[in-house]
Amino acid sequence: MTTTPSETRESEHPVLSRRERTRAATIEEIKETALRLMHEQGTTDLRFSDIAREMGMTAPALYRYFADRDELLTALIADAYDDLAVAVEEARSQVPVEDPTGRWHAVSQAYRAWASREPQQFALIFGMPVPGYVAPDAGPTTEACRRAIGALKALFFEAMAQGVLGRPLIREVGESFATALQEDHDAKHADEPVIEPETFQSMLQCWASLHGFTSLEAYGHLQFLPEEARDTLFEANVRLTAITAGLPLPADPSKQE
């Protein structure tokens, strides 16, 4: 990792020349315009000509900022990962740490709401590779995948640390699963507490269930249900996963919904 040669993300502004600032602003405007167009057209497709026209420029000018379409797409994907991670993390922090189940609700709702609000960005992250786009390498995908479930992990850590995390419904864990978890822990989170394999497994199942509902809904495959029915289905899903994962029942029932 740490490659990203063209990446000049959120570096501090120690010495930000005027030119660098306007350039960064233009890059930002390009990405925003691209997102807006994707949103309007309802696809993950993007045309340099459209973006340029929308900005009052000509298409070749964009090549001063992005080497090709793939590079712009890569930047958009990275931003989407950021967006989702921020949304989820912020939702988590809004609920007191003493209520892990409440945090799970908040995280789930944020995940679903973000996907419904920005289905194109959701598709950029979790969908099939966009035609013509090849991931720089295996890095960003798996990395961002880890970030996406980072809030989930933290949530289970907290519950475990408080001793309120029950045992999940499914406790048998494949041995390769345990070793994979061990490697993951050694590689990236050596300072964090160890997580039980069975907890990790049930966490992934929470994620899978949440993601399944979310992607089905985001892509319109649940439209045979009215929105209200989808809401109750989602709510039930969240409660169900909380139970199966051993998350404690919320002490105050009025805080539901």
Added chain:
Amino acid sequence: MTTTPSETRESEHPVLSRRERTRAATIEEIKETALRLMHEQGTTDLRFSDIAREMGMTAPALYRYFADRDELLTALIADAYDDLAVAVEEARSQVPVEDPTGRWHAVSQAYRAWASREPQQFALIFGMPVPGYVAPDAGPTTEACRRAIGALKALFFEAMAQGVLGRPLIREVGESFATALQEDHDAKHADEPVIEPETFQSMLQCWASLHGFTSLEAYGHLQFLPEEARDTLFEANVRLTAITAGLPLPADPSKQE
């Protein structure tokens, strides 16, 4: 496999002139070539020029068979729905009806295996609309969605008919959910037995969980786990959903995996 030569749908017309037969064969070859190219390139993208060259033709010739790219794409999507429905239905029928949980296992594995084997077709069905493609109308999507869960429905019907279907973990059902179910029943399956709202809800959650795992894996977002770990995670997921849905525990434990 998955070729299903000549006729999959309209076996109604036995009298086919020679011309009509060769035409149908060409259409079939076009679709197969398109699928093969998508599979080779790993995207849902397709170029008429590539298909034609692969078939020893020129691109404009394809317009004798498909009005435009969208029409070919639509045909491929319809075929993909067929393929998935057939695969799932056949897996279901391989397990005796007295074992609903076994059938759930079979259906789940077929769903997952099909998605892993044909991620492009999976993406065609369940992914974001392909750039440039607009669904003819809301019809095929929701219709095919119903077909995809047809086997699931049947499975729960059978369990219910045998009286072996327990109550799901989550029993509260939103009222709009119940009405939506009622409409669905009235509209399309008036001859089938009535399904309990809570059963329908837990069935949808089974599907969401299965779909979540499947799509995450098919798009490579679980590659941080070795294949063996994914297998055990999947197996656990299927067992978990069976329990939460009230499906009976299999009588013979040796049949597990």
Added chain:
DNA sequence: TCGTGTTTGTTATGACGCATAACTTCATCG
């Protein structure tokens, strides 16, 4: 203040894919 080199934009151009039009070939059927 001016001059030089960089940055940022433009127009011009080439390659490619979708799609249509016009033409050619050939099988089918009266």
Added chain:
DNA sequence: CGATGAAGTTATGCGTCATAACAAACACGA
């Protein structure tokens, strides 16, 4: 056998990606 029409071709127009060549604006030191 000959008319008909289906199936294939080449030729063409349009739009997009991408590069090249050129022009204007800007930064900055002498």
